[in-house]
Amino acid sequence: MTRILDSVDSPEQLRALTVPQMEQLAREIRREIIEKVSVRGGHLAPNLGVVELTMALHHVFQTPEDQLVWDIGHQAYVHKLLTGRRERFHTIRQFGGLSGYLRREESPYDVFGASHASTSISAALGIAAARDLQGKDYKVVAIIGDASLTGGMALEAMNSAGSLKKNLIIVLNDNDKSISENVGAMSQHLGQVRRMQTSPSYQRLREMAKDSIERLPVVGDKAREAAGRAETSFKQFMMHSKSGAVFEELGFKFFGPFDGHNIPLLLDVFENVKKIEGPVIVQVVTKKGKGWDVAEGDSTKWHGPGAYDYTTGVIKKNANDPLTYTEVFANTLVSIAEQNPAVVGITAAMSEGTGLKKLQKRFPERYFDVGIAEQHAVTFAGGLAVGGMLPVVAIYSTFMQRAFDQIIHDICVQNLHVVFAMDRAGIVGEDGQTQHGVFDIAFMRMIPHMKIMAPKDEEELRHMLYTAVELDGPVGLRYPRGKGLGVELTTGLHKLEVGKAELLSPATIEAAEKCDVALFAYGSTVSQAELAAKELAEEGIHVAVVNARWAKPLDQELILRLGQSTKHLITIEDHVVSGGFGSAVLELLESKGLTDIAIRLIGLPDTFVEHGAPTILKELYGLSSAHIKEVVREQLTTTKKQGVV
Numbered sequence: 001m002t003r004i005l006d007s008v009d010s011p012e013q014l015r016a017l018t019v020p021q022m023e024q025l026a027r028e029i030r031r032e033i034i035e036k037v038s039v040r041g042g043h044l045a046p047n048l049g050v051v052e053l054t055m056a057l058h059h060v061f062q063t064p065e066d067q068l069v070w071d072i073g074h075q076a077y078v079h080k081l082l083t084g085r086r087e088r089f090h091t092i093r094q095f096g097g098l099s100g101y102l103r104r105e106e107s108p109y110d111v112f113g114a115s116h117a118s119t120s121i122s123a124a125l126g127i128a129a130a131r132d133l134q135g136k137d138y139k140v141v142a143i144i145g146d147a148s149l150t151g152g153m154a155l156e157a158m159n160s161a162g163s164l165k166k167n168l169i170i171v172l173n174d175n176d177k178s179i180s181e182n183v184g185a186m187s188q189h190l191g192q193v194r195r196m197q198t199s200p201s202y203q204r205l206r207e208m209a210k211d212s213i214e215r216l217p218v219v220g221d222k223a224r225e226a227a228g229r230a231e232t233s234f235k236q237f238m239m240h241s242k243s244g245a246v247f248e249e250l251g252f253k254f255f256g257p258f259d260g261h262n263i264p265l266l267l268d269v270f271e272n273v274k275k276i277e278g279p280v281i282v283q284v285v286t287k288k289g290k291g292w293d294v295a296e297g298d299s300t301k302w303h304g305p306g307a308y309d310y311t312t313g314v315i316k317k318n319a320n321d322p323l324t325y326t327e328v329f330a331n332t333l334v335s336i337a338e339q340n341p342a343v344v345g346i347t348a349a350m351s352e353g354t355g356l357k358k359l360q361k362r363f364p365e366r367y368f369d370v371g372i373a374e375q376h377a378v379t380f381a382g383g384l385a386v387g388g389m390l391p392v393v394a395i396y397s398t399f400m401q402r403a404f405d406q407i408i409h410d411i412c413v414q415n416l417h418v419v420f421a422m423d424r425a426g427i428v429g430e431d432g433q434t435q436h437g438v439f440d441i442a443f444m445r446m447i448p449h450m451k452i453m454a455p456k457d458e459e460e461l462r463h464m465l466y467t468a469v470e471l472d473g474p475v476g477l478r479y480p481r482g483k484g485l486g487v488e489l490t491t492g493l494h495k496l497e498v499g500k501a502e503l504l505s506p507a508t509i510e511a512a513e514k515c516d517v518a519l520f521a522y523g524s525t526v527s528q529a530e531l532a533a534k535e536l537a538e539e540g541i542h543v544a545v546v547n548a549r550w551a552k553p554l555d556q557e558l559i560l561r562l563g564q565s566t567k568h569l570i571t572i573e574d575h576v577v578s579g580g581f582g583s584a585v586l587e588l589l590e591s592k593g594l595t596d597i598a599i600r601l602i603g604l605p606d607t608f609v610e611h612g613a614p615t616i617l618k619e620l621y622g623l624s625s626a627h628i629k630e631v632v633r634e635q636l637t638t639t640k641k642q643g644v645v
């Protein structure tokens, strides 16, 4: 059977369709997404929820002249299918393929790149301000989820938009979900609006009020606007300050909630609101996972699944896989919390992703999900520390970037004991550019009082977490995405000595001093370093391998000793070279005037790493044993010099 989807590759073609054809297309798009995403995984449930919404937006707004600014962009697969990328859709999130988020260089329809939440209103407002300054006349629409709306940036942007009074439309895609449950007072407020407006008594009263914008007759625009105003004042009357009136108080015209799966309704609503002057919020209620019962039934599990079988709805997982770093972190945190009643855990809307859900189950009162609010999470942790608790803030490395000033100003200046558990450090893979956690060593290392470490495997992670809790002052701990190495996990926990690295091979320091090269590997790169050393030994090249453990403070004694004896140092890390662990070693040599030691730094270059399978990316960027071997050979054959790989 020929599909409508096969003849629609642009918004222009979409605009030529009738409503029944659009409804058929919505079914086909869902099928396409469910099938194609099954191969490598991706953001399934968020996309199934916005099929009709995306179609209606592209139908009503003259994209790409009119600008759609998606928040996060994890829900933009439908947008991609409708804007010239249908044929490449099967490559999504693969190396060399389409990005799983929005990329300006990928399409003129991708107005503003994202993946970190809550940026869309700021960006859209900036575009609207630029439009007005240039005397242009196009529409700007920000599409933001109910959880992203709770993020600090979104609230700051609304504060600004409500007073600048630019023509700007904010579509609130309200599916009553973050990845897991949406949390916080704003979320409760939106829930209250939804419930109020679907309650029988409200419905009766609203019918009496006649002028509901949801049921606007085909009348002139002014009448529609007036209807909107009447509806709004009715809402204000009904719900006093406890309704969408909060937004009205901030200077927005607020409309909704509307059924986000009803195409004719959405077309009508957008046709109307696009003619309204000033900032407007349209609340659209959608269902995450819509159209596939398994995803609708558990949208948290299906938010961003790995590969799955679309015929059975079973997510593929190898039963023999070792525990993930996240699982080991979470189990260890729970056992530490069992022993130490001061320990509390904080997540910023990532209870599943960080594993903190386990702490929530065991100690609900010592678990805090603050929503998409990393800055608040860190300062909140500072307050908990001042109040006598021992906070472990579990935030992905990439999202910790949001809280840079809070880490400095609220934690480190006051030398507070807060543990920063940074999951997804290093190359994360298919999520790409914006999600790789490759800057944290640099932005943590430069801050006074901070101590930072990274484990070589999941067993060491346990002891590092324990160490971080037992220390004082701010401590950062980074560990990678995905499964561990499968090493045996012990039961006890011991404290590691601060600033002490581990010599892995050869067995003694004396033997290490006689090696040709000393290789200091940080965190997840240790296993590749060991492999390289083993293979080089077969060529008669002897490499001392050190598990660095600490990027701050460094094991100065060991670095200087092996540096001076071998005269050849190499560092490796799953992080940008600039400001990373290797830079710290280089700074140490410089500070001691040791310019006769040849040093090479292996790490990521000064570029944003693309998306793709981690194995491909690590090979490409030289985080492999093969590349380490090359660097060692090169270093031994060239004259001793200082340089950066």
Ligand SMILES: Cc1ncc(C[n+]2csc(CCOP(=O)(O)OP(=O)(O)O)c2C)c(N)n1
Binding pocket: 046, 072, 074, 075, 115, 116, 117, 144, 145, 146, 147, 148, 149, 173, 175, 177, 178, 179, 288, 348, 349, 350, 372, 373, 374, 399, 402
């Ligand atoms: C700053 C930041 N913190 C955390 C995340 C992780 N994250 C990705 S999607 C998501 C939930 C978003 O919920 P919502 O905005 O309601 O969109 P939905 O997925 O429900 O469509 C979160 C917390 C992020 N992208 N950015």
Ligand SMILES: CC(=O)[C@@H](O)[C@H](O)COP(=O)(O)O
Binding pocket: 072, 074, 115, 116, 304, 353, 424, 428, 431, 481
């Ligand atoms: C959109 C977003 O930021 C998250 O959904 C992220 O993709 C989650 O990453 P993990 O799959 O590593 O938990």
Ligand SMILES: [Mg+2]
Binding pocket: 145, 146, 147, 173, 174, 175, 176, 177, 178
């Ligand atoms: Mg949501």
